[in-house]
Amino acid sequence: MLIVQKFGGTSVGDLERIQNVASRVCETKKAGNDVVVVVSAMSGETNKLIAYAEHFSKNPQRAEVDMLLSSGERVTASLLAIALSEMGCAAVSMTGRKAGIVTDNIHTKARIEEIDPTALNKAIKEGKIVVVAGFQGVSQDGNVTTLGRGGSDLSAVAIAGAIKADLCEIYTDVSGIFTTDPRIEPRAKKLDKISYDEMLELASLGAKVLQNRSVELAKKLNVNLVTRTSFTNEEGTLITKEENIMEKPLVSGIALDKNQARVSLVGVKDRPGIASDIFTKLSKSSVNVDMIIQNEGRDGKANIDFTVPVSDLDDAKKVMNSFVKESEVDEISYNENICKVSIVGVGMKSHTGVAAKAFSVMAAENININMISTSEIKISMIIDEKYAELAVRALHSAYELDK
Numbered sequence: 001m002l003i004v005q006k007f008g009g010t011s012v013g014d015l016e017r018i019q020n021v022a023s024r025v026c027e028t029k030k031a032g033n034d035v036v037v038v039v040s041a042m043s044g045e046t047n048k049l050i051a052y053a054e055h056f057s058k059n060p061q062r063a064e065v066d067m068l069l070s071s072g073e074r075v076t077a078s079l080l081a082i083a084l085s086e087m088g089c090a091a092v093s094m095t096g097r098k099a100g101i102v103t104d105n106i107h108t109k110a111r112i113e114e115i116d117p118t119a120l121n122k123a124i125k126e127g128k129i130v131v132v133a134g135f136q137g138v139s140q141d142g143n144v145t146t147l148g149r150g151g152s153d154l155s156a157v158a159i160a161g162a163i164k165a166d167l168c169e170i171y172t173d174v175s176g177i178f179t180t181d182p183r184i185e186p187r188a189k190k191l192d193k194i195s196y197d198e199m200l201e202l203a204s205l206g207a208k209v210l211q212n213r214s215v216e217l218a219k220k221l222n223v224n225l226v227t228r229t230s231f232t233n234e235e236g237t238l239i240t241k242e243e244n245i246m247e248k249p250l251v252s253g254i255a256l257d258k259n260q261a262r263v264s265l266v267g268v269k270d271r272p273g274i275a276s277d278i279f280t281k282l283s284k285s286s287v288n289v290d291m292i293i294q295n296e297g298r299d300g301k302a303n304i305d306f307t308v309p310v311s312d313l314d315d316a317k318k319v320m321n322s323f324v325k326e327s328e329v330d331e332i333s334y335n336e337n338i339c340k341v342s343i344v345g346v347g348m349k350s351h352t353g354v355a356a357k358a359f360s361v362m363a364a365e366n367i368n369i370n371m372i373s374t375s376e377i378k379i380s381m382i383i384d385e386k387y388a389e390l391a392v393r394a395l396h397s398a399y400e401l402d403k
């Protein structure tokens, strides 16, 4: 088989763990497979580098941030290649650029435009294990870019697609996808399989075990994706097409996203095109808007509330201030002490009462719901951040996910 194995930050967190990863990769190779490895930076490294940049500037140039952050993954890639060669498993490390990962030029959250796997395929043909530095690519104009936090997952899936790998294994610090974050609810259960769509919702709604764009791409390219732990030989979770899953639970999982902020606009000029102006400008500044509520206008003024990831808040503020300056909006306030709790399950398509149940669980815990949004397979609620864990555990138990 041709296998892509991605190791996250904890799995390569220190030299002993890198040695451990080398043994695992070498074993896979010696069992007769071709292996491409994608590595993250050592755990904590990316945060450390961001803090270094922020020591000098509150708003460092993003191209420089990319130059800086991409170094974390290069360290682990080269160390792993050295450890592998020492074990007698010929290996070569590659940067994102050498691996042919071409992106757009949106620094710190670039999108992959194409992959040219020539160098990868050549090294594989020569019998080498290729170790690719995850999370990075190169823009058309030759600058280093990074793919957004958690982006090594995306590197792995994209490479698996480009070289038509039989399997893409994501090794992390938990043994698979659980019904909710096992760090919040220790009674969470590991799932054997989960559909791409449910996993995409969970990932988009805060379950950072897989980066959401990696799941989206895996679905599009039909990549066989498995999440498992690098610490034991336990079987992981297969992320696959919905039709491959026999038993469809009503609810598959609960996700929590604490990195959300609410933007409240008071006294918005109630004229045709204002929403279009606001949200087009936000989108042009690459601000990811999630939930939106607009109330009915009165005396020519309306209120609009929306949520954005905390990391996009500064950009959102810049855009919104321009509307205040032009007297299109009277007042703006921001609240970072909120979180989004979501319930995900394909079974919701054919069952009623799932949302009503979620609301009664919140009521029973005396938790006020600020905003609600639903889709075919998910219900999301914005609540006060201090109730985050309580809400997750209450919902997990109400839908009997611990059974």
Ligand code: ADP
Residues within 6 Å of the ligand: 007, 008, 009, 010, 011, 040, 150, 171, 172, 173, 174, 176, 177, 178, 179, 180, 181, 182, 183, 202, 206, 207, 208, 209, 210, 253
């Ligand atoms: P890595 O560094 O390997 O990329 P991450 O920290 O990005 O790992 O993701 C793994 C973490 O995701 C786990 O430690 C766990 O706390 C968290 N997590 C959140 N939701 C879930 C879930 N539903 N199932 C498993 N892990 C989850």
Ligand code: ASP
Residues within 6 Å of the ligand: 008, 009, 040, 041, 046, 047, 072, 134, 135, 148, 149, 150, 151, 152, 153
């Ligand atoms: N090192 C990067 C991060 O911490 C990418 C990754 O680990 O996937 O976000």
Ligand code: MG
Residues within 6 Å of the ligand: 008, 150, 153, 208, 209, 210, 211
């Ligand atoms: Mg991750």
